[in-house]
Amino acid sequence: MASAPKPRVKVPKTASAGEVIAIKTLISHEMESGQRKDKDGNVIPRKIINKFSCTFNDQEVFSCDLDPAISANPYFEFNAKVPESGTFKFTWVDDDGSVYEDEQKIEVS
Amino acid sequence: MEKLALAAGTALCLAITGVVIVTASADPVDDTLEIDGAEMITRAPAPEGHPFDEVMSGWLFREAETRATQEDSFENPGMLAVERGAELWETVEGTAGQSCASCHQDASVTMANVGATFPRWDADSGKPINVEGQINKCRVENMGAEPYAFDAEPQVSLTAFLKHQSLGKPVAIDLSEGEMQEWWEKGKDLYYTRTGQLDFSCSSCHEASMGKYIRADHLSQGQVNGFPTYRFNTGGMVSLHNRFRGCIRDTRAEMPAAFSDELMALETYVTWRGTGLSVETPAVRQ
Numbered sequence: 001m002a003s004a005p006k007p008r009v010k011v012p013k014t015a016s017a018g019e020v021i022a023i024k025t026l027i028s029h030e031m032e033s034g035q036r037k038d039k040d041g042n043v044i045p046r047k048i049i050n051k052f053s054c055t056f057n058d059q060e061v062f063s064c065d066l067d068p069a070i071s072a073n074p075y076f077e078f079n080a081k082v083p084e085s086g087t088f089k090f091t092w093v094d095d096d097g098s099v100y101e102d103e104q105k106i107e108v109s
Numbered sequence: 110m111e112k113l114a115l116a117a118g119t120a121l122c123l124a125i126t127g128v129v130i131v132t133a134s135a136d137p138v139d140d141t142l143e144i145d146g147a148e149m150i151t152r153a154p155a156p157e158g159h160p161f162d163e164v165m166s167g168w169l170f171r172e173a174e175t176r177a178t179q180e181d182s183f184e185n186p187g188m189l190a191v192e193r194g195a196e197l198w199e200t201v202e203g204t205a206g207q208s209c210a211s212c213h214q215d216a217s218v219t220m221a222n223v224g225a226t227f228p229r230w231d232a233d234s235g236k237p238i239n240v241e242g243q244i245n246k247c248r249v250e251n252m253g254a255e256p257y258a259f260d261a262e263p264q265v266s267l268t269a270f271l272k273h274q275s276l277g278k279p280v281a282i283d284l285s286e287g288e289m290q291e292w293w294e295k296g297k298d299l300y301y302t303r304t305g306q307l308d309f310s311c312s313s314c315h316e317a318s319m320g321k322y323i324r325a326d327h328l329s330q331g332q333v334n335g336f337p338t339y340r341f342n343t344g345g346m347v348s349l350h351n352r353f354r355g356c357i358r359d360t361r362a363e364m365p366a367a368f369s370d371e372l373m374a375l376e377t378y379v380t381w382r383g384t385g386l387s388v389e390t391p392a393v394r395q
Binding site for chain 1: 183184186189192341344345
């Protein structure tokens, strides 16, 4: 994708207390592995998302390191238990130091 | 074990005769494609004069994981191209200071049938025109902008966005317009003409061997109702003419240029072969 990486997140708007919800995330990113060469034989520098994390009300829910074998546009789906209303924050860290963020609020009744 | 035996069989055949189509057969799945809950037509009665009784979407020939990815537009990475296309729709370019939206407003209304009805007859050029061609025509004639080069990222994204507006609509091209019928005939000739060192025609794989395996690949009917598609093997979008050229390359033949008369005729004919199937753009394939 030629455009800047764009995160997308899907979190239910509401849940009941203690419910386990499914969270889906996707970011557009080329995940250039650093193992390829261009037409002139020069190595194309590595540029990947190397870390992803998700917090709920500033408490970590899920995080992971990514390596060069992960394909373009990395997609994560995971579950979380929500005890109360709050905000999920999502962070992707790029090799070039850029940080891409998104957040979603959820109402717990 | 079955797979191993199949692989061994393929290797043996390769050694003896070069490349052959392995005769192991597997039926397309009996499954229903629902994209975000909306049901798609993946099987339709074939139009008159069609070699099959039933036309089938390539989705039915893919693995469960691939099929599932297409069922959720959030998971479908092809939707990234559609989103990018939506941005391009609103982007002002060219000397006339216009975007697509300046004239055509809301694409979901004005472009709702585009994906299901192209290619169409273009009286100005005296040829069929596809969505990519129509975009370039508009850019040059109405926007005063440069036409997109074949397979330039914006061309693929904007085409995906436009065809996506017809998601679910059954493919129905109008062969009564202009000389569409003649181009259909020309496309049919090409479809059945063997080319390349492997001496394959389109029909060798997609008609005579439909449902069989060629190496690890489950041969479909070669329908085009989901283009541009997201393919896992390249991790990106693949346009229809790119796919045509790739297929022709694989038969070790000379590849006609994208949007050449040959490939426009082929697009006209092959699109008709999928009459009645829902537009699936962006489909997800292996």
